[in-house]
Amino acid sequence: MDIEDDPDYDIFRDDEDDPDAQASRESDSTKEYVVYLVDASPKMFNTTCPSSQQEEENNEKEAESHFQIALSSISHSLKAQIINKSYDQVAICFFNTKEKKNLQDLNGVYVFNVADRDYLDRPTARLIKEFDNLEESFSKNIGSQHVMPGTRENPLYNAIWVAQALLRKGSAKMVDKRILLFTNEDDPFGHVRGAIKSDMTRTTLQRAKDTQDLGVTIELLPLSCPNEMFDVSKFYADLVGLEGDDIVNFMASVGNKLEDMKDQLRKRMFTKRRVNKFKFTLVDGVSIELNSYALIRPTVPGTITWLDSITNRPLKVMNVLTLTYKQSIFYVTA
Template sequence: MELDPDDVFRDDEDDPDNELYQERESTKELVVYLVDASPKMFSTTCPAGDQKDETHFHIALSIISQSLKTQIINRSYDEVAICFFNTREKKNLQDLDAVFVFNVAEREHLDRPTARLIKEFDRLEERFMKEIGSQYGIVSGTRENSLFNALWAAQALLRKGSAKTADKRILLFTNEDDPFGKIKGATKIDMTRTTLQRAKDAQDLGISIELLPLSRPDEDFNVSLFFADLLGLEGDDLAQFLPSAGEKLEDMKDQLRKRMFKKRIIRRITFSIANGLSIELNTYALLRPTTPGTITWLDSVSNRPLKTERSFICSDTGALLQVPPKRYQSYKNENIKFSLEELSEIKKVSTGHLRLLGFKPLSCLKDYHNLRPSTFVFPSDEGSGWQHFHFHCPA
């Protein structure tokens, strides 16, 4: 096989050019956590007297806190905002009633998750009622619509970045399946229509809205009352929504954590099959051992990094050699000299392509053939429709 394993299957940290490729391929995630703060959210999730009794509001905040911690570790360049609606106080750039954006003050952009943000957020629940407050922002006999205002504020926060460079999501936490249930007549129809149109406008801008319903064990969240239209659910999607949402709520922290892990593409290579037929492959590092970082030597006085320099001295004259050293290979009583560039070209026997030579039974693959951790190859999504074809290639 005409390839250099050290070139084709090396890790991305071994390839300085791959850093730019990784930055180009990866997308930033912009998330607005939209939390219902109505009095119903402060009702307990279990019957009275249960030792594990906790409110839906507490569950939502604990999930968001865990998600922020995960983002710091895995995707620190993501940006988030935490927005409450159905609140007594208001704080948002549009000065909308019943909407309180927790971590955005006078600025018009989201924040990266930080330890300070998480620390302040974890202490929010105990002082929420005093500083922010809870009330129904959708009141019968008025035109106040807190859900509409919340979607408007979230859309404004997510206007940064294009759909090609950022994944924009709104995660909606609520236990109210019919936010306009207390409204009657033409007012309810008008509020429902405008709210659905606001959600559609956000989705047209590349913003996905995800509902995370919260309910008591003895209650069912009826998504058909309102949110099915908001999310565009129908048919099988509508029938499967509640079961999938139930599984997500059972282990929500892990579900949100999994969304932060992205497939780690090492590089792209071309797989040549025969007669000029080839497909483009992505290679993935599924498992790599953790290695200590490189040692940085510091000056004991200034604490600045030391720069190492190496000089070659002629053994005959003692003068410093200005010409880079050369390697040589003895051949027929003669030393054949090579430069470092020539040696690099000699070692590079291919352009990093895979070529199909034939097929052998699986029994021919021995354990000792795996000199390094295996690299998984899979056809690129931008290829010619070979998504069904994949194989495992040892390094």
């Protein structure tokens, strides 16, 4: 059995400090491809929910809309990935939009991106900067819309299809693929009735199942206020595969305060750090390798690093000292 037993071995070191981990990072099975799927219907903009702090201050601060909460949570996650030097790749997709932007040219779906970046790619400083300013221009450049009653237009179906296509690259055996769905609408087909509703429900659930059969996990992040509980049993229980007690447990978790959303998302995106590697040799040419991970790690203050908005590489800072002597100016760099 081979084991890393160096007395100077730091069990809390980062993977990037480990030469073995660095060499195999690209093929690490913990690498993730994530599509953030955000409902952009008018209800997401019109529904607000104050935080507990705001309630204590008698609503002196303006309450956040569900759309703002979703964007803030995603932005927080993207920044954490850059800080952690994550090799995960992400895409940001909105549905129930007026404008459309996706490879399939499907209505009601808009994939947000910036120049010099693939739809599904590592987050960049430029992506985060423009994403943080997206809310101001969203209504003008992308737009939000209701699905008209009686129509067969199905933005949710289209969105899952687009997300599935974005996650085609990479093997599901080597990469964890996930769709994180933000919405406050527990009955996406409540505007239609009869056979049309049954058909739209069936086709959407089938699209979700086809996506999951390809190794993609669909996770629901519902948004609800205390006076409007999100009822997962209306539709999404079938979409994400909840049954029996799972529905009850999920419904109980929905009642958590919305300010916990960022923390929940941060925990889901947290990258495990390897502590030790064990290699058991059974017979010649046959061995088993096990990795152990640190579940609790110390937190140390981070350092401020200026990054290039496109390449994400650290910028070199040059200090210039100006000296004046007898009307002559000297520049000294350090």
